[in-house]
Amino acid sequence: MYIYADNAATTKINPVAMDVMNKCMTEVYGNPSSLHSAGQKAAEVMQKAREDIAQVLGADFREIYFTSGGTEADNQAIYSAAAFGEKKGKKHIISSAIEHHAVLHTLQRLEKEGFEITLLDVGEDGIVRPEDVRQAIREDTALVTIMYANNEIGTLQPISEIAAICREKKVIFHTDAVQAVGHVPINVREQNIDMLSLSAHKFHGPRGIGVLYVRKGVPLFNLIEGGAQERGRRPGTENLPAIAGMAAALKEVVSHMAAAEEKVSSLRDILIEGLSKIPHARLNGDAKRRLPGNVNFCFEGIEGESLLLLLDNKGVAASSGSACTSGSLDPSHVLLALGLPHEVAHGSLRLSLSEENTKEEMYYIIDAVREVVEYLRDMSPVWEALEKGEKEHVI
């Protein structure tokens, strides 16, 4: 048995999207910028993809910019708003402590360049308070950027409320929606979103392609210089097979999103219920206001990487926010932001589901996790100290 439960990392390609990409590579090989018919055929395929994606998001096709993925889209949105703000003497940006590194590291660079960054804390539930955003907005605030759904703990942020506050205060609002698009309904127009980043491989599309949506009227600066592609804002010959594959994958997922949401969230809740029965285990993030497929637990007294490796032995592919899986010595900034102590944050496990998972797999995972946690606790001096009462349980 091999159970893939790491869909927040990446997803398996949708066969329809793959088919579209294959056809695109073999039949639509022209450059969309070329005037001959091969080029124009490619331009048409690209236009159709742009319109399809715009329609799903509730945007106009002129507001869709293709990028190399979510990271580039986040970078461009933030640098662009910063550059525009700076021209008006606005050098303050608001974000949250639980953002993806594509946002956090971009903000850190701007901080070195003289911007002031306010990172809002989240509650124990892993959710940003809209009122905190309102309080943090100043005369010189150039941008508010808050993720739609967290990549580790899956918490859904109150984007509509936050965006409404930003609109009222006339501050540009960007959301990194990489984990959310294709999984929960989003409408940029109705939700007052000025900029949004998405990545195709999180919804069964190809890697290396994403979108930055930029509302008409919001200025956009480019990160790189070159030709006139993407209205000059993102130069470089377009990756047409990936663009067409992304559009096909997105159309596929949204065509049955409500049913998928229901199915996947019921699988999620089976896992949450089962894993909660392990002693001294804790669900991270709000139990309901979270992505349909996200489960994130901490188990006291063990370390996440060894948990992952042993689960892999049992045929379960998962992820962890432990330091050892991140290549640094500190555990996940998201778990620390929830107020968890370092040693507990080291023992985290993320399982992220897709429609392809089954109930039987959930029961298998629960048993596998329970066995591995017991085994690791049995050899853990930390657990021994907890059991002997030399150390106090945190969870």
Next chain:
Amino acid sequence: MLYSEKVMDHFQHPRNLGKMENADGVGEVGNAKCGDIMKMYIKVDDGIITDVKFNTFGCGSAIATSSMATEMIKGKSVEDALELSNQAVVEALDGLPTHKIHCSVLAEEAVKAAVKDYYDRNNISYDAALFAEGECPHCHE
């Protein structure tokens, strides 16, 4: 693959895993805050380490380096055990990723801490400088 076959073998089938009743020396090193703690138990007869056990809280390489270190000191004299270097553990495991080298430092420290405990319990004098080296600064914050 992140880890060598040897690392995976020692991680999946750790040697000398467990606790020890009536150990002659016990050493515990590391910090849960950093994500790894090793506890090593030794049994000493006539200056020879006749048995060794370990318990570890940590990642795959922390468990593998503990396991390898116990194999490398079992049957050796305590003096020889003190000679065990983290590099020797890394080499015996066919290498470790750069950011995991500190696990091998911890394994070396765990052996030393167990021997030091043995010395202390038996009032055996030693050169304190022996136990001052190879500390992982991050783990002692």
